[in-house]
Amino acid sequence: MKLFYKPGACSMAAHIVLNEIGTEFELEKVDTAAGLTETGADYKSINPRGYVPVLELDDKSVITENAAILQLLVDQAGHSELAPANGTIERTRLQEQLSFLSSELHKAYSPFFSGRDFTAEEKESNISKLSKTIGHFEDFLPADQPYMNGANFSVADAYAFVILNWSNFIDVSLEPWAKVKAYVENIASRPAKQKALRTEGLIS
Ligand SMILES: N[C@@H](CCC(=O)N[C@@H](CS)C(=O)NCC(=O)O)C(=O)O
The missing domain is CATH 3.40.30.10 (Glutaredoxin)
Structure with a gap:
């Protein structure tokens, strides 16, 4: 393939x-x-x-x-281990996460890669929407667990990592979201x- x-x-x-x-x-x-x-x-x-x-x-x-x-x-x-079996509630949970990632988190970053300069008002609005969505993503993360579904790394974690890593290119610090910051650092070390x-x- x-x-x-x-x-x-x-x-x-x-x-x-x-x-x-x-x-x-x-x-x-x-x-x-x-x-x-x-x-x-x-x-x-x-x-x-x-x-x-x-x-x-x-x-x-x-x-x-x-x-x-x-x-x-x-x-x-x-x-x-990268995706639970089809037909299980755990698989539906994974699909819920993937849908959130593609339609909410990914799209909240998209304006920053549009190639056009923002007005001050647009910049504020885009940063505010992005911050709100990163906050929603943080709600998906369990406490004291490395990945979205606990101990097992899944395809949703791979996708979430790639999106959140774009923060480095648009100069947005993940510092305000402690769980998100730790989560990205965990995945960053995977070979x-x-x-x-x-x-x-x-x-x-
Ligand atoms: N709905 C698509 C969106 C894919 C998407 O947004 N791809 C971006 C890169 S992350 C792209 O190729 N944009 C065109 C470009 O960068 O010129 C999906 O989830 O696969």
Whole structure:
């Protein structure tokens, strides 16, 4: 299978999970602004919506959307500790977390990567919405446990880490949210995450 990715973007969640699973995969970098992949393919022919991630399966069919890709990776590999079994309340809980991450937390960061300068009023409003959403995320975190679901690292943790790590690029400190700060530091030390960052050229 092949993951179409952009360095540091939300596609890194699937990259971390592929490393965690230890399965064989290929990577193809995408320049979403130019609409081209690193081999010169027209990216719109792969994902008409133009964004990453895309997972291309061995039969060449493609899956889009983080929440779907992350669950498929685990289901195909049979690594149940990264996602509880389908049909269980624990799996529904994971889907609840993935939905919150993609539709709330991810989107609260999106304006900061729009490439346009904010007016002072817009900046204040965007920071205020982001702070409120990080606060809501903190409510998902159990006390004295390393991950969202307790002791087991899941695909939702991989996705949450990638999103929260964007705080470094927009100069937002996670200091006000003690549980979130500790959570990000926990995940940062996982080898699968370090490997993904190195492969995407973000650390040496
Ligand atoms: N709904 C999509 C959103 C994916 C998304 O927002 N991708 C961003 C990167 S995090 C992207 O490719 N944006 C286009 C760009 O950066 O030019 C999902 O959850 O997979």
